Amino acid sequence: MAATNTIQQLAERISGHLVQPKDDQYDEARGIWNGMIDRRPAAIAFCNHTSDVVQALRFARENKLPFSIRCGGHGVSGNSLVDDGLVIDLSCMxxxxxxxxxxxxxxxGGAQLGDFDRETQVHGLAATAGVDPSTGVAGLTLGGxxxxxxxxxxLTIDSLVGAKVVLANGSIVRANATEHPDLFWALRGGGGNFGIITEFEFALHPIGPEVMSIQVFYPYKAAREVLRFYRDFMANAPEEVGCYVLLVPVPAVEPFPPEQHGKTAVALAGCYAGDLEEGRRALEPLTSIADPLLAVLEPVHYVDLQSSFKDAAPHGERYYWKSHFIEDITEELLDLVVERTEALPGHLSSCFFEPQGGAVNRIDPKATAYPHRQALYSISMSSGWSDPADDHANIAWTRSFYDAVAPHSTGGVYSNYMDFDEVDRVQSAYGENFDRLRRVKAEYDPNNVFRLNQNIKPATGA
Ligand SMILES: Cc1cc2nc3c(=O)[nH]c(=O)nc-3n(C[C@H](O)[C@H](O)[C@H](O)COP(=O)(O)OP(=O)(O)OC[C@H]3O[C@@H](n4cnc5c(N)ncnc54)[C@H](O)[C@@H]3O)c2cc1C
Structure with a gap:
């Protein structure tokens, strides 16, 4: 571990601020979304500019300090936090x-999805972004x-047109279709393996400002019927429909009946991003599959829709997350999911299906580094709880559920949903693009300086 006086030299090199273990803000500054990850960095460098990022990276390398890169701190595996090393934090950018x-x-490079959605929607524009506004644009985009x-x-990467990247040797390059095109290809799905992105450039598309939003909760007893209906509905749904199905605890709030609170419900959540009345007609069938506990189909501002999950997975709680890609929701899989979710282990646990299809699947899996273009859904089994005494029960539920679903999966996994113990799934995350990614890694980061991520080892002899 670098001595404190050595670390202090970094404070003089950057315009941002440095937080060390001796500082009052240290515990807050080292906190990330997943409370299961409890690491104690030697320092956290809050960077204000690209030059700070360059200085922090050089400093870590000169002093042989391990380092991590942090944007929104939502990385499931906790790779943005390093023990006894330097966290290069971009959250002020x-x-x-x-x-x-x-x-x-x-x-x-440190913006959150909420920043992105708010600013682009002022102009009635958007690009695909995830459903929790405090997720970092950087981590999310680099995985897909x-x-x-x-x-x-x-995907978000399908709207990415360029990036400013600090490379392992401290140089700054632009990556886009004409400058460093191989690097640009790798950034679109290859994660944080290739450099530190201090600026992204996105193409935007007219969306909203209102979209037709749907939120329906059905009691658990209707789960089979709802999942079946959802599967058949999504097979023919227009591409404007983005709708997830989730098995989640019934929230302990009105208007849900008190006797249902905490029991498993099957919920549909999403929107139709197009003409509002067409959206109402398209989504209406999802509101009457069975007797709902709650059914809301109404126009909302896209920005508000994007905030609707903001309390579903609070920062700092304990989480363990696994996922698979699947080609379809078969009857066997459907039975398995219903059976495994009757008793969810923690109050923040869920199983959810996230649809791909449409514009995601029209792109050649080799056109960007993200290879899972053929899968129709990802399925996640994520446990969330508060008390460390419940670690074992929650982790065991997720693992066993994950194992049971494995025979139904494509074998692929979304790199952004991988947990800390899934190092052996890295190749599955990059699939048919893995070898090319290793060659690009060899060109841009031959010494694997950027290794605290879903790590791609550089190809040898490339
Ligand atoms: C509650 C929740 C909801 C989510 N919802 C979605 C969703 O709807 N869609 C979706 O696709 N994903 C979603 N995710 C997954 C999310 O995309 C990943 O967890 C992602 O890694 C988070 O990015 P971050 O910047 O917040 O993470 P961080 O923990 O800050 O970073 C994760 C990793 O990204 C890399 N990285 C971060 N910043 C940079 C940078 N500037 N330059 C280079 N590398 C960098 C580093 O390797 C780092 O270890 C969700 C995650 C959570 C926890």
Whole structure:
């Protein structure tokens, strides 16, 4: 571990601030979304500018300090936090500058999805972004980026047109279709393996400001019927429909009947991103599959829709998450899911299906580093709880459920949903693009300086 006086030298090199174990803010500064990850960095460098990022990276390398990169701190596996090393934190670099004429946005490497959605929606524009506003744009984009607009607009990476990247040697390059095109290809799904992104450039698309939103909760006894209906509905749904199905505890709030609180419900949540009345007609059948506990079909501002999950997975609680890609929701899988979710282990646990299809699947799996274009859904089994005494029960539920679903999966996994103990799934995360990614890694980061991520080892002899 670097001595405190050595670390202090970094404070003099950057315009941002440095937090060390001796500081009052230390515990808050080292906190990340997943409370299961409890690491104690030697320092956290809050960077204000690209130059700070360069200095922090150089400092870590000169002093042989392990380092991690943090944007929104939502990484499931906790790779943004390093024990006894330096956290290069970009969370002060949250600017989003929109050019409404060109329909482009320049987004800071530490921006959160909420920043992105708010600023782009001022101009009636958007790109696909995930469903929790405090997730980082950087981590989400580098893994692919799914969300309610994915079937209509593709993944977040499908709207990425360029990035400013600090490479392992401290140099700064632009990656886009004409400059460092191989690097640009790798950034679209290859995770944080290739450099530190201090700016993203996105193409934007007209969305909203209102979209037709749907939120329906059915009692657990209707789960089979709802899942079956959902599967058949999504097979023919227009691409404007982005709708997830979730098995979740009934929230302990009105208007849910008190006797249902905490029991498993099957919920549908999403939107139709297009003409409002067409959306109402398209989504209406989902509101009467059985007798709902709650059914809301109404226009909402897209920004508000994007905040609707903000309390579902609070920062700092304990989480354990696994997932698979699947080609379809078969009868066997449906039975398995219903059986495994009757008793969910923690109050923040869920199982959910996230649809792909549409614009996601039209793109060649080799066109970007994200390879899972053929799968129709991902299925996640995620446990969330508060008390460390419940770790074992929650982790065991997720693992056993995950094992049971494995025979129904494509074998692939979304790198952004991998937990800390899934190192052996890295190749499955990059699939048929793995070898090319290793070659790009060898070119841009031959010494595997960026290794605290879903790590791709550089190809040898490339
Ligand atoms: C509650 C919740 C909801 C989610 N919803 C969605 C969703 O709807 N759609 C979806 O696609 N994903 C979703 N995810 C997964 C999410 O995309 C990943 O967890 C992602 O890694 C989070 O990004 P972050 O920047 O917040 O993470 P961080 O923990 O800050 O970073 C994770 C990793 O990303 C890399 N990284 C971060 N910043 C940079 C940078 N500037 N330059 C280079 N590398 C960087 C590093 O390797 C780092 O270890 C969700 C996650 C959570 C916890």
């Amino acid at each position: 949250r600017s989003v500058v929109v050019d409404p004429q060109k329909r482009r946005a320049i987004v800071g 980026g799914t969300g309610f607009l994915a079937r209509k607009l593709g």
